[in-house]
Amino acid sequence: KQEVTQIPAALSVPEGENLVLNCSFTDSAIYNLQWFRQDPGKGLTSLLLIQSSQREQTSGRLNASLDKSSGRSTLYIAASQPGDSATYLCAVWAGAGSYQLTFGKGTKLSVIP
């Protein structure tokens, strides 16, 4: 059974700092990995999708990397801003025929002005 872990559960950084969020998964046979952002009481916003054949994806100040062999992904946020404060979740597509994402429990990020 696929398990996804995100450490740390919470992170507080001063504005302007670069930061890295970590995600690990137990079964390397994944189809893709997605990073989401969730604001309190709201739904999920998809940030980046990395296919299993890719190593990284970039969007603006965000860069996500994927290392399937080690079961790890990182989300790099450059020049953090208070508006980046949210919970960041990673999720893996379990495999053919599963039609479901397996989520980590997220990292709650606070960017202090």
Place this chain on the structure above:
Amino acid sequence: KAGVTQTPRYLIKTRGQQVTLSCSPISGHRSVSWYQQTPGQGLQFLFEYFSETQRNKGNFPGRFSGRQFSNSRSEMNVSTLELGDSALYLCASSLDSGSYEKLFFGSGTQLSVL
């Protein structure tokens, strides 16, 4: 293009009642999936529908059911509500199977069971 729409936004029910939640996917999206989010368990998969067929179901009791209509809109139903069913219920849609595509989530329905 309108996003995924979930109604109602908030619901308060009492134990033993039943509830129906609605989800309208992004236009053209044929896959709809449902997730339950609680502080303790995080996000857990409920079920996924494509072209009115349930293709997978998560590890939830039979009190949780769903369906998809020909226009891809979906509903989920929870019967005989329990206190532990209090959660944020999220619906997501994608163009097809979703295995190589982004899932787009709605804002969710916050269900409180008293």
